[in-house]
Amino acid sequence: MTRVFNFSPGPATLPEAVLRQAADEMLDWHGSGMSVMEMSHRGKEFIGIHAEAESLLRELMGIPASYKVLFMQGGAIGENAIVPMNLIGKTGSADYVNTGEWSKKSLKEAKTYGKVSIAASGEASNFTAIPKQSEWKLDPNASYVHICSNETIGGVEYHWTPDTGAVPLVADMSSNILSRPIDVSKYGLIYAGAQKNMGPSGLTVVIVREDLMGHALPITPSAFNYKTQADADSMYNTPPTYAIYIAGLVLKHVKERGGMAAMQEHNRAKAKVLYDYLDQSRFFSNSVARDDRSLMNVPFQLRDAALDEAFLKGAQAKGMIQLKGHRVVGGMRASIYNAMPIEGVRALVQYMKEFEQQHG
Numbered sequence: 001m002t003r004v005f006n007f008s009p010g011p012a013t014l015p016e017a018v019l020r021q022a023a024d025e026m027l028d029w030h031g032s033g034m035s036v037m038e039m040s041h042r043g044k045e046f047i048g049i050h051a052e053a054e055s056l057l058r059e060l061m062g063i064p065a066s067y068k069v070l071f072m073q074g075g076a077i078g079e080n081a082i083v084p085m086n087l088i089g090k091t092g093s094a095d096y097v098n099t100g101e102w103s104k105k106s107l108k109e110a111k112t113y114g115k116v117s118i119a120a121s122g123e124a125s126n127f128t129a130i131p132k133q134s135e136w137k138l139d140p141n142a143s144y145v146h147i148c149s150n151e152t153i154g155g156v157e158y159h160w161t162p163d164t165g166a167v168p169l170v171a172d173m174s175s176n177i178l179s180r181p182i183d184v185s186k187y188g189l190i191y192a193g194a195q196k197n198m199g200p201s202g203l204t205v206v207i208v209r210e211d212l213m214g215h216a217l218p219i220t221p222s223a224f225n226y227k228t229q230a231d232a233d234s235m236y237n238t239p240p241t242y243a244i245y246i247a248g249l250v251l252k253h254v255k256e257r258g259g260m261a262a263m264q265e266h267n268r269a270k271a272k273v274l275y276d277y278l279d280q281s282r283f284f285s286n287s288v289a290r291d292d293r294s295l296m297n298v299p300f301q302l303r304d305a306a307l308d309e310a311f312l313k314g315a316q317a318k319g320m321i322q323l324k325g326h327r328v329v330g331g332m333r334a335s336i337y338n339a340m341p342i343e344g345v346r347a348l349v350q351y352m353k354e355f356e357q358q359h360g
């Protein structure tokens, strides 16, 4: 068996140890005589799996007791509607910071449910930088301020936490959750699709401060009502049981690797290998402002786009896949989440050097 270095933005590479354990446990989980996939979500086995995943997430991220952790479905795109349905009713309006493709999608969807203001935008820089907080125009009457903490497509990431005063900060952390320590108490709500850094697709994690629940618009479907889900321990409807199980294994694996501080160190070291190479290259480039560069998704361009196809083919032949950039940005993109080993990034840079020597 040969495993590739998979640079996919999501669903993304998972730790091999997790996949091996899941394979070992596939037919008979811990002597239960069944697969996790076959378990009742209300049986004691799955309730234990669910509780352990939540408790690991709480421990790793340092989630305060005044926050609920919800395991939902619908993905981050679903949350683009579910967040305003649950939160915007308080005052009828919300502030959004536009830093690229994903925040654009979020604010567009929110307009269906209330008044949306753009508090700041990275448009002037063509979304290659996060607007400085001093340029933000925040409305003290907004129900919340929404950010995307890491723009998976554009490759810009917040390396600081915005101060939104008494207005709750809401973050789409789909592509950088669990990549570094964060202070959850600075946020009112955090959401993330699991398939970048936490597990398989199908699971959406929502971390919400308790006092923000209970203001849902009357049109909110019960399964998407945070209060309803919180009161039912995320079991109002059948949760994505197998995805929760795999996420639990990933969380255990991350804990064994040393938790958030260790992940941050590992991710910084990996990203440095790639950015250092890009910065000295005259053939490859990355156009993101240095202070705002993502440690998770690194877009880069070849000097001559006519060579893109040859670059991708050569990478594939060396067992490196999913490097094609998003059509909005073009060029290449290497997604280097927690589960991408540094060897994968070194192999990519080695290949880039060879390609540059050949074509540069």
Ligand SMILES: *Cc1c(COP(=O)(O)O)cnc(C)c1O
Residues within 6 Å of the ligand: 010, 074, 075, 076, 077, 078, 102, 148, 150, 151, 152, 172, 173, 174, 175, 193, 196
């Ligand atoms: C991948 C991604 C999404 C989309 O998630 P879905 O699970 O497809 O709904 C939204 N926001 C960000 C930041 C992402 O990286």
